[in-house]
Amino acid sequence: xxxxxxxxxxxxxxxxxxxxxxxxxxxxxxxxxxxxxxxxxxxxxxxxxxxxxxxxxxxxxxxxxxxxxxxxxxxxxxxxxxxxxxxxxxxxxxxxxxxxxxxxxxxxxxxxxxxxxxxxxxxxxxxxxxxxxxxxxxxxxxxxxxxxxxxxxxxxxxxxxxxxxxxxxxxxxxxxxxxxxxxxxxxxxxxxxxxxxxxxxxxxxxxxxxxxxxxxxxxxxxxxxxxxxxxxxxxxxxxxxxxxxxxxxxxxxxxxxxxxxxxxxxxxxxxxxxxxxxxxxxxxxxxxxxxxxxxxxxxxxxxxxxxxxxxxxxxxxxxxxxxxxxxxxxxxxxxxxxxxxxxxxxxxxxxxxxxxxxxxxxxxxxxxxxxxxxxxxxxxxxxxxxxx
Amino acid sequence: xxxxxxxxxxxxxxxxxxxxxxxxxxxxxxxxxxxxxxxxxxxxxxxxxxxxxxxxxxxxxxxxxxxxxxxxxxxxxxxxxxxxxxxxxxxxxxxxxxxxxxxxxxxxxxxxxxxxxxxxxxxxxxxxxxxxxxxxxxxxxxxxxxxxxxxxxxxxxxxxxxxxxxxxxxxxxxxxxxxxxxxxxxxxxxxxxxxxxxxxxxxxxxxxxxxxxxxxxxxxxxxxxxxxxxxxxxxxxxxxxxxxxxxxxxxxxxxxxxxxxxxxxxxxxxxxxxxxxxxxxxxxxxxxxxxxxxxxxxxxxxxxxxxxxxxxxxxxxxxxxxxxxxxxxxxxxxxxxxxxxxxxxxxxxxxxxxxxxxxxxxxxxxxxx
Ligand SMILES: Cc1cc2nc3c(=O)[nH]c(=O)nc-3n(C[C@H](O)[C@H](O)[C@H](O)COP(=O)(O)OP(=O)(O)OC[C@H]3O[C@@H](n4cnc5c(N)ncnc54)[C@H](O)[C@@H]3O)c2cc1C
Numbered sequence: 001x002x003x004x005x006x007x008x009x010x011x012x013x014x015x016x017x018x019x020x021x022x023x024x025x026x027x028x029x030x031x032x033x034x035x036x037x038x039x040x041x042x043x044x045x046x047x048x049x050x051x052x053x054x055x056x057x058x059x060x061x062x063x064x065x066x067x068x069x070x071x072x073x074x075x076x077x078x079x080x081x082x083x084x085x086x087x088x089x090x091x092x093x094x095x096x097x098x099x100x101x102x103x104x105x106x107x108x109x110x111x112x113x114x115x116x117x118x119x120x121x122x123x124x125x126x127x128x129x130x131x132x133x134x135x136x137x138x139x140x141x142x143x144x145x146x147x148x149x150x151x152x153x154x155x156x157x158x159x160x161x162x163x164x165x166x167x168x169x170x171x172x173x174x175x176x177x178x179x180x181x182x183x184x185x186x187x188x189x190x191x192x193x194x195x196x197x198x199x200x201x202x203x204x205x206x207x208x209x210x211x212x213x214x215x216x217x218x219x220x221x222x223x224x225x226x227x228x229x230x231x232x233x234x235x236x237x238x239x240x241x242x243x244x245x246x247x248x249x250x251x252x253x254x255x256x257x258x259x260x261x262x263x264x265x266x267x268x269x270x271x272x273x274x275x276x277x278x279x280x281x282x283x284x285x286x287x288x289x290x291x292x293x294x295x296x297x298x299x300x301x302x303x304x305x306x307x308x309x310x311x312x313x314x315x316x317x318x319x320x321x322x323x324x325x326x327x328x329x330x331x332x333x334x335x336x337x338x339x340x341x342x343x344x345x346x347x348x349x350x351x352x353x354x355x356x357x358x359x360x361x362x363x364x365x366x367x368x369x370x371x372x373x374x375x376x377x378x379x380x381x382x383x384x385x386x387x388x
Numbered sequence: 389x390x391x392x393x394x395x396x397x398x399x400x401x402x403x404x405x406x407x408x409x410x411x412x413x414x415x416x417x418x419x420x421x422x423x424x425x426x427x428x429x430x431x432x433x434x435x436x437x438x439x440x441x442x443x444x445x446x447x448x449x450x451x452x453x454x455x456x457x458x459x460x461x462x463x464x465x466x467x468x469x470x471x472x473x474x475x476x477x478x479x480x481x482x483x484x485x486x487x488x489x490x491x492x493x494x495x496x497x498x499x500x501x502x503x504x505x506x507x508x509x510x511x512x513x514x515x516x517x518x519x520x521x522x523x524x525x526x527x528x529x530x531x532x533x534x535x536x537x538x539x540x541x542x543x544x545x546x547x548x549x550x551x552x553x554x555x556x557x558x559x560x561x562x563x564x565x566x567x568x569x570x571x572x573x574x575x576x577x578x579x580x581x582x583x584x585x586x587x588x589x590x591x592x593x594x595x596x597x598x599x600x601x602x603x604x605x606x607x608x609x610x611x612x613x614x615x616x617x618x619x620x621x622x623x624x625x626x627x628x629x630x631x632x633x634x635x636x637x638x639x640x641x642x643x644x645x646x647x648x649x650x651x652x653x654x655x656x657x658x659x660x661x662x663x664x665x666x667x668x669x670x671x672x673x674x675x676x677x678x679x680x681x682x683x684x685x686x687x688x689x690x691x692x693x694x695x696x697x698x699x700x701x702x703x704x705x706x707x708x709x710x711x712x713x714x715x716x717x718x719x720x721x722x723x724x725x726x727x728x729x730x731x732x733x734x735x736x737x738x739x740x741x742x743x744x745x746x747x748x749x750x751x752x753x754x755x756x757x
Contacts, residue, residue: 132714135640137641137713137714138641138642138713139641139642139643142641142642142643161714162714205718205719205720206718206719206720207717207718207719208709208716208717208718208719208724208727210719214714214717214718271507278745330702330706333731333735334739334740334741335741336507337507337508337509337735337738337739337741337742338504338507338508338509338533338534338579338735338736338739339507339508340735340739341573341574341731341732341734341735341736342571342572342573342574342579343572343573343574343576344572346571348507349506349507356574356731363706363709363710363716363717364714364717366710367709367710367713367714367716367717368714371710371713372710373649373651373652376651377651
């Protein structure tokens with residue numbers, strides 16, 4: 001399959017010009033009815049938006065141009081993200097874009113890149129991430145789903161869980177055990193699996209906000225060709241960590257807290273809370289927490305922009321961004337009093353705001369992507385050099 | 389003894405599947421269970437013997453509500469027995485009190501109080517609902533919000549104001565001009581919106597005639613209900629923390645129960661500290677209510693109690709989700725039900741922030757005297 005030819009050298013533009021282009025494109029095409037949605041949309045709902053972005057060549061800012069990405073410099077990438085967030089665009093099926101793509105670009109074979117990347121861009125392949133298992137969460141390396149070679153195929157057996165939007169996915173990239181005789185991390189491989197085959201069973205799990213997003217995926221004698229192995233056999237642990245630049249700091253981005261803060265400020269104005277000095281003090285404290293979260297993010301972004309690199313200290317970003325976001329939503333619930341415990345859109349004098357959903361949704365931010373506790377362990381051990 | 393029978397009831401009746409099915413339905417609790425509670429005499433705990441109640445105190449009530457809270461089964465108790473019952477008790481209309489309180493004690497009547505409006509808040513006199521005098525009595529015009537227990541209510545005690553001040557009026561649930569609809573709370577239970585479009589109240593249905601002091605009895609009942617909601621919250625946080633400790637003992641990661649990680653042990657201990665603070669202040673508040681503490685004193689302890697219990701309950705159940713990991717984020721796993729109940733209880737009758745403000749205002753007044 002061919003890659004779309006790049007239309008423009010985005011990096012040659014001034015930042016202002018690029019920002020204008022981004023705002024223009026998103027502003028024109030973002031489906032209004034899906035903006036700032038209080039749930040994760042299904043593929044059928046966001047497909048048109050995905051395809052529009054794809055046809056304009058604006059789907060993946062981070063991939064290199066030769067693979068159909070925009071090849072944006074870190075500075076332009078940041079602008080892209082800011083403008084996308086500002087537009088309120090719905091979340092699409094992004095595991096292929098954010099995770100598998102970068103992994104293939106860093107560690108895949110050229111044949112794998114040529115086969116899979118264009119199909120991510122075209123929306124033909126929709127990916128889910130099959131890492132976690134019932135007994136392998138924070139301790140991912142203890143995963144038990146296993147695969148063995150039979151001729152030219154891997155045969156996979158086991159169970160994955162918490163697989164986001166697996167019901168809309170056509171494919172799964174998974175970590176599987178391929179050697180039980182060695183140290184846990186050394187016996188894991190990274191496999192790509194077609195979900196459209198007998199032996200794959202997907203069961204949705206309703207989340208605390210009442211929506212189906214998480215899934216359990218059962219793999220029962222599921223087959224995948226040998227060339228769906230990414231990296232070498234038993235190299236899966238390293239492969240899974242091969243994320244590119246911005247994907248590494250993404251989970252520490254202040255975007256969710258900024259959105260939550262904007263909602264809180266709107267509510268404060270509507271409800272007359274700004275006349276209340278006690279509230280204003282707390283609002284300002286949390287606002288500074290959000291702004292400082294953005295500063296910390298920018299600091300790491302600046303390091304990337306200038307071609308620098310960083311280590312485990314990046315965990316600071318995720319801890320502060322996600323916990324701050326939770327505190328913003330907690331203050332919102334508290335400030336709204338009785339109305340703060342109602343579900344759905346709550347009428348706050350002329351404008352309806354959903355108070356509870358963001359509160360519930362962000363409970364997960366400190367659990368996935370390395371829990372707050374796991375991030376602290378990393379910092380204590382690898383940055384503060386405290387003894388084990 | 390009361391604690392044992394309540395604990396037995398909770399053991400036999402706790403059914404989180406049923407709870408999930410009841411979400412988004414009215415009255416939001418199991419009517420058969422409510423009937424059983426009535427048969428056990430629990431609706432009459434606070435009702436004086438002269439109205440066929442048991443005439444027991446808040447200590448007894450707190451025990452029952454706390455136990456029921458552990459099974460998420462307390463819902464009809466506090467709004468009806470405490471808030472409405474105690475409002476009725478302090479009313480000035482003997483015939484109405486006799487009828488409503490004995491009905492309440494036997495479980496045949498379920499009166500509710502409709503006092504808040506707009507965005508809520510603790511100031512009972514901050515209302516717009518009017519009582520306009522007519523030849524046959526008064527006509528009520530207004531809109532009430534956040535009416536707990538409204539789904540199963542047989543009628544409402546409505547606050548309204550007129551030139552002479554605020555009064556409290558009894559309105560049957562099917563009175564012409566009355567419309568009840570629902571907003572849904574975090575745990576899926578209904579919160580009533582009561583619209584009054586010229587509902588006629590004859591003199592015989594006036595519980596408390598309008599005056600500058602017309603809402604004093606209600607204000608006192610709100611305080612008592614806030615303390616009993618705190619007792620329910622204590623049950624909710626105890627069950628939420630127990631469930632979490634149990635999970636920490638059994639969930640293995642990195643070859644060990646996660647409860648063996650010191651970072652998590654300290655987290656759990658911090659939650660336990662909150663639970664014990666809540667228990668202590670609740671105990672003191674209940675004593676103050678039963679022991680006839682002065683108005684200002686019992687108001688202050690009530691606010692301290694509701695504030696601590698609201699904060700402790702939401703914090704413990706929020707952290708409970710975190711300590712469970714992804715499974716805590718699902719609807720299928722029970723711990724989330726406790727977070728949602730804690731949210732509802734923390735917001736109802738004034739949340740921690742509202743009660744801190746009230747406490748500060750009361751302290752300032754107290755200091756002046
Ligand atoms: C909304 C959501 C979406 C997700 N999407 C996906 C997906 O698409 N694909 C996928 O593979 N997975 C996904 N996950 C799973 C996620 O990666 C796991 O939830 C995460 O790894 C934590 O594992 P766990 O839930 O089993 O919790 P556990 O690891 O069991 O942790 C339970 C508690 O113990 C703490 N803990 C664990 N170990 C330690 C330690 N050593 N020291 C101190 N504390 C510790 C944790 O912080 C947590 O508080 C998703 C999860 C959520 C909530």
